[in-house]
Structure formats: C-alpha cells, structure tokens
Amino acid sequence: MTSHRHWTFGDTSLQRVIESEGPLLSPFEIFPDCTQAHLDANRNWLVPRFQDAASGLLTITIQSFLIRRDGLTVLVDSCSGNDKETRARPQFRRAQWPWLERLREAGVSPEDIDIVLCSHLHVDHVGWNTRLDNGRWVPTFPNARYLISRREWEHWQAAGAKALERTGDYITDSVLPVFAAGQAELVGDEHAVAPNVSVELAPGHTPGQMMVRLGEGGAQAILCADLMHHPLQVRYPAWSTRFCTDPGAARTTRIGFFKAHADTGRLIFPAHFPTPTGGTIARDGKDFRFTFCGEDHACCGG
Numbered sequence: 383m384t385s386h387r388h389w390t391f392g393d394t395s396l397q398r399v400i401e402s403e404g405p406l407l408s409p410f411e412i413f414p415d416c417t418q419a420h421l422d423a424n425r426n427w428l429v430p431r432f433q434d435a436a437s438g439l440l441t442i443t444i445q446s447f448l449i450r451r452d453g454l455t456v457l458v459d460s461c462s463g464n465d466k467e468t469r470a471r472p473q474f475r476r477a478q479w480p481w482l483e484r485l486r487e488a489g490v491s492p493e494d495i496d497i498v499l500c501s502h503l504h505v506d507h508v509g510w511n512t513r514l515d516n517g518r519w520v521p522t523f524p525n526a527r528y529l530i531s532r533r534e535w536e537h538w539q540a541a542g543a544k545a546l547e548r549t550g551d552y553i554t555d556s557v558l559p560v561f562a563a564g565q566a567e568l569v570g571d572e573h574a575v576a577p578n579v580s581v582e583l584a585p586g587h588t589p590g591q592m593m594v595r596l597g598e599g600g601a602q603a604i605l606c607a608d609l610m611h612h613p614l615q616v617r618y619p620a621w622s623t624r625f626c627t628d629p630g631a632a633r634t635t636r637i638g639f640f641k642a643h644a645d646t647g648r649l650i651f652p653a654h655f656p657t658p659t660g661g662t663i664a665r666d667g668k669d670f671r672f673t674f675c676g677e678d679h680a681c682c683g684g
C-alpha cells in the first residue's frame with residue numbers, strides 16, 4: 383500500500399488515503415449481468431488480485447483522494463466513516479478505521495482541508511464528512527467548504543427515506559450536519575474548483591455524480607468516482623451495478639468515457655479500484671483494457 387504514494391500533474395499533486403481494501407462484494411450482488419461463466423473466462427487475471435479465491439468476493443478499495451495545489455488542500459470523498467450506527471452493511475456499522483491517522487501520515491490534519499468535494503452522496507463516499515462529538519455529528523473538517531452537486535442533492539431530497547432502505551440512513555448523520563453548520567455549497571454540472579482542478583457531470587450511477595479533472599496538456603488525470611467499480615467493467619463496459627440509480631444512463635456514460643479517454647495517456651482513478659488504483663485505458667481490438675500505473679509505464683511521482 384505504500385508504493386505510488388503520490389502523483390503530480392503539472393503543479394497539482396494527488397495522493398490516496400485508504401480506509402479499507404479487500405474482498406467486499408459478491409460479483410453477483412453487484413453486477414446483475416455477471417454469471418459464473420464470465421468469472422471462469424477471466425479467472426487468470428481476476429484471482430487473486432481482483433477476486434478472493436476462498437470467498438469469491440471482489441476486491442474493493444474504499445478511499446479518499448487528496449489534491450494539493452499552491453497551498454490549497456482538497457479532499458475528494460470521505461469513505462464510510464467511524465461510529466455510524468444506522469448502516470445495513472456490517473462493514474460500515476460502528477466502524478473504527480484509522481483513517482484520520484492515515485490522513486495525518488499524509489501530512490494533513492482535518493483543519494487543513496479547504497474543500498471537501500463529494501463526488502456523489504453514497505454511503506461509502508460521505509462517511510468522514512462528519513464525526514461523533516459528545517453524541518452529536520459535527521463536520522470533521524471545520525474549515526472546509528463541502529462542494530455537493532445541486533442535481534445530486536435535489537435527487538436525494540426528493541427520493542426520501544425509501545431510497546436509503548438498502549444502506550441505512552447515512553444522509554441524516556453524514557450530510558445534513560454539513561448543511562446545518564453552513565458549510566455545504568451546491569455546485570452546477572460544471573464547476574472550476576481551482577486552476578487545473580474542475581468537476582464535471584458523470585450521470586447514471588447517481589444523477590449528479592461528478593468526476594474531477596486535474597492538470598492540463600500532457601499531464602492530466604481524471605478521478606471518475608463510481609463510473610466503474612471493478613476492472614470487470616473494463617472488460618464488460620455494458621455492466622452497470624445494482625447500486626446505480628439509472629443503469630442505462632450509467633452504461634452510456636461509461637462507454638462514452640472509455641471512447642473519449644482510451645489511448646490518450648490520461649491517468650484514470652476509479653474510486654474503488656485496488657492499489658495502485660490509477661491507470662490508463664487502451665483500446666484492445668473492439669474491447670478496452672485498463673493498465674495500472676507501474677505495470678508498463680512509469681508515471682508516478684513517488
């Protein structure tokens with residue numbers, strides 16, 4: 383986990399802060415199109431790195447990204463968080479991850495975060511937005527503005543409690559306190575966060591999911607959030623997940639993204655891909671291929 387500690391794109395640096403990495407989801411739970419035959423056909427590269435042999439569960443990383451540029455510190459997504467009670471999945475309930483310690487190991491304390499960028503409002507992306515303080519949920523990052531897609535926020539407000547049945551209600555403990563503290567800032571579908579740091583819409587997984595673009599010219603990266611969850615979706619771009627609000631729109635966004643960024647050299651960071659997470663997309667005949675950093679190109683700063 384200590385290799386590839388950071389990347390640089392022009393004047394902007396990128397680093398991951400991992401909460402967890404390991405076998406988490408059944409391929410049949412996450413991908414309705416997946417059959418045992420698909421897994422057997424890809425076993426030579428899936429196991430053991432991307433699928434645990436014993437349990438059959440897919441390896442899923444839950445992590446944040448730190449962007450630093452010219453004194454500005456941006457945190458992209460905040461994992462699942464600690465002490466959360468109302469969670470359906472045991473992994474996320476009353477967790478005690480050493481995530482804040484890992485943030486400090488990266489040289490950043492909570493007070494240093496200027497901007498928290500929420501790619502979308504799912505349970506595994508908003509947890510550290512808040513922490514438990516004497517029985518109350520308060521923003522973990524006291525000096526930060528929390529940027530949230532207006533489209534995304536309007537969706538979850540309209541969807542109400544029923545949309546949270548699968549996961550448990552994380553909006554009340556991890557999103558609403560940020561609004562109550564006056565630290566939430568709703569943004570449109572395209573938004574410049576800072577020079578060479580911008581967000582754009584990648585709808586489907588959720589209606590207002592945002593990707594982050596870093597750098598310029600020949601040194602660019604895209605943090606594409608949950609546009610894809612696992613390398614199986616590079617092999618099968620039509621596969622959306624059961625967690626997608628609109629699987630058809632998610633498919634259209636994903637395939638368009640692959641076509642736009644294949645063979646460009648841009649580094650792509652899907653939120654849940656295992657270490658080192660980043661890599662490039664290439665065309666492989668009529669298919670696509672994901673090459674992780676360090677496998678056949680030396681792209682990394684440290």
Ligand SMILES: [Zn+2]
Nearest residue numbers: 504506507608
């Ligand atoms: Zn996610």
